[in-house]
Each structure stands twice: as C-alpha cells, then as structure tokens.
Amino acid sequence: MIIEANDLTRHYIMGESVVRALDGVSFTVNEGEFVGLLGTSGSGKSTLLNLIAGLDRPTEGGLKVFGRNLADMSRHDLALHRRRNVGMIFQSFNLIPTMSARENVTLPLMFAAVAREERERRAEELLASVGLAGRQLHKPNQLSGGEQQRVSIARALANSPSILLADEPTGNLDSKTAHGILELLRELQKAHGKTVLMVTHDQALASHYSERNITLLDGKVLDPVTA
Amino acid sequence: MIFSDTLQLAVRNLREAKLRTALTTLGVAIGIGSLVSMVSLGVGLQEQTVGRFMKSGIFNSITVFPRQPLRNARAFRRAAAPNERGIDKPILPLDDSAIGKMGSIANVREVYPNLRIPVELKYKDFSDFLSAVGVPMSSRGEGVFQTVTYGSFFPDEAGDYCMLSLEVAGRLPESQASHLIGKQIMLTYAAAGPAGAGMAGDILGGMNLQRAERSFKVVGIIDREPGPSFGGGIFSAVMIPLARARGMGVVDLANPQSMLRQLSQKPSYSSLTIRVAHPQDTDDVEKKVREMGFNAFSLNDALQGAKRAFIVLDIILGVIGSIALAVASLGIVNTMVMSILERTREIGVMKAIGGGEGDIRLIFLVESSIIGAMGGVFGLALGWMVGRAINLGANIYIERQGGRAGDLFSIPWWLIAVGVVFSILVSLAAGSYPAGRAARVDPIKALRHD
Numbered sequence A: 001m002i003i004e005a006n007d008l009t010r011h012y013i014m015g016e017s018v019v020r021a022l023d024g025v026s027f028t029v030n031e032g033e034f035v036g037l038l039g040t041s042g043s044g045k046s047t048l049l050n051l052i053a054g055l056d057r058p059t060e061g062g063l064k065v066f067g068r069n070l071a072d073m074s075r076h077d078l079a080l081h082r083r084r085n086v087g088m089i090f091q092s093f094n095l096i097p098t099m100s101a102r103e104n105v106t107l108p109l110m111f112a113a114v115a116r117e118e119r120e121r122r123a124e125e126l127l128a129s130v131g132l133a134g135r136q137l138h139k140p141n142q143l144s145g146g147e148q149q150r151v152s153i154a155r156a157l158a159n160s161p162s163i164l165l166a167d168e169p170t171g172n173l174d175s176k177t178a179h180g181i182l183e184l185l186r187e188l189q190k191a192h193g194k195t196v197l198m199v200t201h202d203q204a205l206a207s208h209y210s211e212r213n214i215t216l217l218d219g220k221v222l223d224p225v226t227a
Numbered sequence B: 001m002i003f004s005d006t007l008q009l010a011v012r013n014l015r016e017a018k019l020r021t022a023l024t025t026l027g028v029a030i031g032i033g034s035l036v037s038m039v040s041l042g043v044g045l046q047e048q049t050v051g052r053f054m055k056s057g058i059f060n061s062i063t064v065f066p067r068q069p070l071r072n073a074r075a076f077r078r079a080a081a082p083n084e085r086g087i088d089k090p091i092l093p094l095d096d097s098a099i100g101k102m103g104s105i106a107n108v109r110e111v112y113p114n115l116r117i118p119v120e121l122k123y124k125d126f127s128d129f130l131s132a133v134g135v136p137m138s139s140r141g142e143g144v145f146q147t148v149t150y151g152s153f154f155p156d157e158a159g160d161y162c163m164l165s166l167e168v169a170g171r172l173p174e175s176q177a178s179h180l181i182g183k184q185i186m187l188t189y190a191a192a193g194p195a196g197a198g199m200a201g202d203i204l205g206g207m208n209l210q211r212a213e214r215s216f217k218v219v220g221i222i223d224r225e226p227g228p229s230f231g232g233g234i235f236s237a238v239m240i241p242l243a244r245a246r247g248m249g250v251v252d253l254a255n256p257q258s259m260l261r262q263l264s265q266k267p268s269y270s271s272l273t274i275r276v277a278h279p280q281d282t283d284d285v286e287k288k289v290r291e292m293g294f295n296a297f298s299l300n301d302a303l304q305g306a307k308r309a310f311i312v313l314d315i316i317l318g319v320i321g322s323i324a325l326a327v328a329s330l331g332i333v334n335t336m337v338m339s340i341l342e343r344t345r346e347i348g349v350m351k352a353i354g355g356g357e358g359d360i361r362l363i364f365l366v367e368s369s370i371i372g373a374m375g376g377v378f379g380l381a382l383g384w385m386v387g388r389a390i391n392l393g394a395n396i397y398i399e400r401q402g403g404r405a406g407d408l409f410s411i412p413w414w415l416i417a418v419g420v421v422f423s424i425l426v427s428l429a430a431g432s433y434p435a436g437r438a439a440r441v442d443p444i445k446a447l448r449h450d
Helices: A045-053 A075-084 A101-111 A116-129 A145-155 A175-192 A204-208 B003-016 B019-056 B075-078 B096-102 B165-173 B243-246 B256-264 B279-291 B301-341 B344-352 B357-400 B412-440 B443-448
Strands: A003-014 A018-027 A032-037 A059-064 A088-089 A163-167 A195-198 A212-217 B060-067 B108-113 B116-123 B125-135 B161-166 B184-192 B211-221 B236-242 B273-277 B294-298
Touching: A003 A045, A018 A045, A018 B236, A032 A045, A032 A175, A032 A204, A045 A059, A045 A088, A045 A163, A045 A195, A075 A088, A075 B294, A075 B344, A101 A116, A116 A145, A116 A204, A116 B003, A116 B256, A116 B294, A145 A175, A163 A175, A163 A204, A175 A195, A175 A204, A175 B184, A204 A212, A204 B256, A212 B003, B003 B357, B019 B279, B019 B301, B096 B108, B096 B273, B108 B243, B125 B165, B161 B184, B161 B294, B211 B357, B236 B243, B273 B279, B279 B301, B301 B344, B301 B357, B301 B412, B344 B443, B357 B412
Parallel strands: A032 A195, A032 A212, A088 A163, A163 A195, B125 B236, B161 B211
Antiparallel strands: A003 A018, A003 A059, B060 B273, B060 B294, B108 B273, B116 B125, B116 B184, B161 B236, B184 B211
16 A cells, blocks of 8 residues: 555635535555546545645545655655655646756756756656657747646656656647557556556546546545445 | 755746846845945045054054152052052162063063154254154154155164154255255264263263264155144154164153163163054053053053044944845845745745755745845945045045045955845845745645746
C-alpha cells in the first residue's frame, strides 16, 4: 500500500457555510497501480488529489503516503514530500512561460539542489524520453498543447517520484493528443513502475487506461466496494 | 537550493520586468544619493572646521605647568577638586626626569619642553628683538607646518637650521622672501654660563648669563594660516629645531623659577607639551599628570562640544537624507508586492513541484537586495556628483566673498561601504514582507489564479 486514506475529510469555510469537499473518504492504492479518480465537478476529486500531493491538509482523518501521515507533517516536510514522492501534472500544464522546456524541467532539480550539469543532463534525457529531444530550448508558447503536457510530464518525473498525480491531464487536449499523453502515462506505469492517480470526469477515457476507478460524489466514495 | 540558482532565478525575475526594476532601482539610488550627499556634507563641514583644528595637533596635546607656589593656592585647589590626589605633594620641577616619567604614561607619543627664547635676529643691516621657539621634528606636516610656503621643514634636528615666519622674512632686506632660503642669519641669545664663572652681567646671585651668538641657515618660510589656529603653539618669528634649542643651554627668561633652577645646574622648564596618540586619550593622560603633581590643560574639552554639535548636525542631515530612502523603500515594497501578484501562479507551480517556503522567500529577498545593491552603487555615484556640483557652485560663491575654497562634501571610505551595505539592508527589510507573503502563498489558490 502506497496510499492509504482513512475517513479523510476536508471542509472549507465559505463565508457562513461549510463546504464538505471531502466527507469521510477511505481507500487504498497499491504501488504500481493506475487509478482513475472519477466524479462530476465539485465531487471532491481535485481536493483529494491536492491532499495526496501535500498541497493541502485534511480537516480530519488520516492520509498515509509511504506509511507517513501527511496530516502530521510540517510545512517543510510537505514541501519535501512534493519534491521527492510525487510529481504533478495539471490540466493547464502550468509551465513557466518565460522558461524554455529544459529550464522548466530543471526547476524541480534546482529545488533539490542538484548541480547544474547533472540537472541539464537529466532534463535532456527526460525530454528525449517523452519525445521532445529536439524541443529543448523552445518556450512553452512555441509548443503545441500536447508537447507542453509532455514537458510537464518530464518535469513531474525530474526527481524520480514514485507517484504521478495527474489532474485532468487531457482536459485541454484534442482526443488524438489526449490518447498520446495517456499512453505515455500508462507506459510510465507499466515500464517504470510509477503509481498513477488520474483525476478525470471522462468515464470512457478512465476505463480505457486505468486499472481501477474510484468514483466520488459530493465528497464521498460512490462505490466503496471497488475502493 | 544552491545559492547561485537562487541568484539566477532572482536575476531572471528582475529581467522580466526591466522597466519596473530600473525605476525601483532609480528610486533607491535617489534615496541613497540624498543620504550620501547629506552625510558627506556633514563630514565635509566637520573636516573644514574641526578637522583643521585636529590637524593642527592642538587637540591631542596637553600643556603641563608646574604647580604654582601661590599663597592659598593649595586650599583653593582642594576646594575646587577635593578628590584629586597629589594636591598636597610638594611643588615639583618640570625637569628632564619629569619628562621621562610622563613619556612612559600609556598613549603618550612624546613629551617635549616648550622653549621660547628671546633672541636678537641679525641679517645684513637688519636687527630686531624677536622670539624663537623650539620645534620638535614630529611637528613636520602638522599644524602650521602642514604647508611650508618656501623651502622645507628642518632636514634633521641637530643642525643649525631655522624657519622664519613670512611676516619676519618680508621685513628682512631681501628683494623676495623666497631668496632667503639657504641664507645664514645670526641669532643672539642669553645662555647660561658655567656656574661661578663670575663674569660681567652676573645676575641673580652667581648665575651667569652670557651673550651667545650662533649662525642659522634658513631652510623654510612659513605663512601662518589666517583664521582660528589659536594655541597652535609652536609658531613664532623664528623657529629652530627643538633639540638644537635644548642644546644651546638657553635660559627661559619667561619663568623666574626656571632661572633659579639654573643655579643648581638642573634645568627645568616653564611648561611642557605632551602629545598623545588620539584626542580621546587626553583625559586619561591629563589625570595621570595631575596625579604626578603638575597642572595639565588641554583644549580637547572645547573640541568635544564642537564634536557634539557636529554629531547633532550629522543626525539631522542623515534624517533629512533618509526621507528619500524611506520613500524608496516603500517603492521596493510596492514593486515586490506587484511582482508577487503577477507571479502568484508561478509561485504556486514552484511550490507544487517541490519548492520550499525558504527557497521562495530567498528568491524574493535576493531580488530586493539586488535592487538595493544596484541602487546603492548608483546612489553613491549620484551623491558624489551632487556633492561635486554643489561644491563647485558654493566655492565660486565663497571665493567671491573672499573665503577659501574647500571640500564642503567629503565621501570617506567608510561612507561608501556604509552606503552600499545600508542600501542592501534597507532593501532586505523592505523585501522581507513581500518575500514572506510569497513564501506563504497558498499553492491551491495560486494554481487557480490567472
């Protein structure tokens, strides 16, 4: 078990009312699995992904990654968790527009204090492995959507995390490009043993690529049996 | 994160907003420039006034007199300074052994007797009664000897050299005062003869006074600087090396006590000058000299008052100069806050991919300190230029009014260092709030931010 959620709850206070984004979610994910997180918008799937990423903290309940409870971690340890254990892939790519593809990939390595030569070599390797060997010095706005998402996947892989967290990774891509990206994620899971958690609202896409789906509705797991 | 990478990211961020960076830097430069020009004005004015006194050497010298054997003086002194020790000691002569003792007090650079000798100066058909003074070699380049109008200071202390005041030199029968350099003049003075030699002119019960004559080579002519060089002490119509003066066995006629002392063949002096290493040492040394049983006096107290006034002036000028810097630091805060708002999403991304709060805070702190460093350097240049410009204008005016031109603005080395360091510190302080804000950006909100 690489991820273990136990009665995980996340409430937001919005003015006077309390939004129950996650309301007692329990599930486990094993190492090397490709899990789809399904649900309509507002079902809490992105909130769940952010909690696993260590970008947010649960209101209640436990969330263990590699056996360590994220709820008990300091802000500094959460930053280390994001740096070492997880790689994030976003719907809108979130590349830094003023940096080249290679610079974007080296950024997580900078935070990990990897020396310049080493990280440039690694960035080139990673970009080549996602099929962008010839696009190293291009800025994001000189790349297509699919290429940008590949840069972002290379960036997520920079510090060799075990877990890839993808939040609607194909949401801004046409279906052909989307399949290319998902093939890449599946290859990373199959060939490199990465654990992939992918948030999507597209049931068909999820069932095609993921081995197992967790469906959320109003902050609760819809079908606890599959979880 | 490696610091060079932080620096690289900070520089990149500043380059992204060149105009804003340039304007903010200019603001800091104006702030530092105004501070530097104000402080350098304070320093310059101080050097123009107090500094001249300081170089005159009178503030690190102490004049020592023997205690006066006046009636009731002891009671008076006891009343004036009841805690002072040494009051009841017998009156001690200011002789060579006293000089030796004072010379061994800590921080004393030298002790020398003040020898003022009445002389008759003869040159060609000119003759006049003047006063000659013994000048220690250490006075070279100090006080009135900072500039020798014609010729130079004594080459050594043993020779028969003399310097003349320009005023006396002008009266000598020579077409130009400068022609006197290298010429010999004749000095006639009263010297103590061997005791009991019993010659004519015998005064004071057995003490012999002889007319002695000696030829001196004129090596320098000195124009006494007009203005406040009071007590500058060792300036007279004729100046001869102190060692020469002491070797002449002259009688100091200014002090009857010392004349009496000649009877015992133990010369004593009417007053001594003690030179200390720094003006702030005068208090200590003065106290010790008093404990030895002498009277001591220095002008340092007067200087302290002047210095205090200048410290107040410096503070006022500094505060005025700081106003622009305070405004500039608000400019830094504004620039950095703007920059953080613009880059909120970027900060969110950095956090999501593993950037720590410390890393992000440091990037922004480095950014603002780069602005500070650049602003500091440009500000120094600006302050210097402003100082030069005002100085130029002011000196034209001062010279028209018949004054002496001088540097009203002075930028000492410490001000350069302090200017840049202060600029960086102010920028760091100004950047600390925005940097803290950047570090605490909520990544989830930031990633949703457009």
